[in-house]
Amino acid sequence: MSESTAVTQTTDEAEQGVETGALYCANHPEVETLLRCNKCGKPICLKCAVQTPVGYRCRECVRQQQDVYFNAADWDNVIAFGVGFLITLVATPLTSAILGRMFFFGIIIALFIGASAGGILAQIIRWAVGKRRGRYLPLFALGGVVLGFLMGSVGLGLLFGVLTIPSIPMLIFAFLAITTAYQFLR
Ligand SMILES: [Zn+2]
Numbered sequence: 367m368s369e370s371t372a373v374t375q376t377t378d379e380a381e382q383g384v385e386t387g388a389l390y391c392a393n394h395p396e397v398e399t400l401l402r403c404n405k406c407g408k409p410i411c412l413k414c415a416v417q418t419p420v421g422y423r424c425r426e427c428v429r430q431q432q433d434v435y436f437n438a439a440d441w442d443n444v445i446a447f448g449v450g451f452l453i454t455l456v457a458t459p460l461t462s463a464i465l466g467r468m469f470f471f472g473i474i475i476a477l478f479i480g481a482s483a484g485g486i487l488a489q490i491i492r493w494a495v496g497k498r499r500g501r502y503l504p505l506f507a508l509g510g511v512v513l514g515f516l517m518g519s520v521g522l523g524l525l526f527g528v529l530t531i532p533s534i535p536m537l538i539f540a541f542l543a544i545t546t547a548y549q550f551l552r
Pocket residue numbers: 403404405406407408423424425426427428
């Protein structure tokens with residue numbers, strides 16, 4: 367409603383959030399600017415402006431929009447961490463046992479299936495958190511997965527009194543799987 371009254375002197379320029387009169391940034395009162403947030407209309411300087419597909423917006427408005435998008439509960443972070451950790455903890459020794467015995471062939475297999483394994487892992491984690499999205503959820507999942515990998519490869523060996531170092535095929539596999547899973551979850 368207030369928008370319709372404010373745009374009585376609309377020009378093409380004003381529609382793009384650019385104005386001719388001098389404005390001062392709402393966050394930096396000493397900085398003169400020509401921009402306004404196209405959602406709340408607050409004057410913002412270039413440093414405060416975030417370019418979105420619908421034009422320049424202030425950080426507060428962008429964050430508000432993200433809060434609608436990020437619908438995960440705090441508990442989901444814990445679930446993502448736990449599920450990532452448990453799956454990797456179980457899968458790492460198994461994969462390690464198979465790949466480690468195949469030497470060169472193991473490297474080829476790791477290159478072939480590493481990324482898909484990461485994709486599957488990401489899908490399971492997403493499913494476990496009800497497909498909700500969280501700002502920090504990918505990081506929690508990543509933390510769980512990395513810890514699971516370390517425990518599953520080095521940690522289990524230490525428990526049994528032997529220092530095991532992951533084989534090269536396993537390292538390649540883990541790298542591909544973890545980076546892919548993270549990309550999927552982001
Ligand atoms: Zn705004």
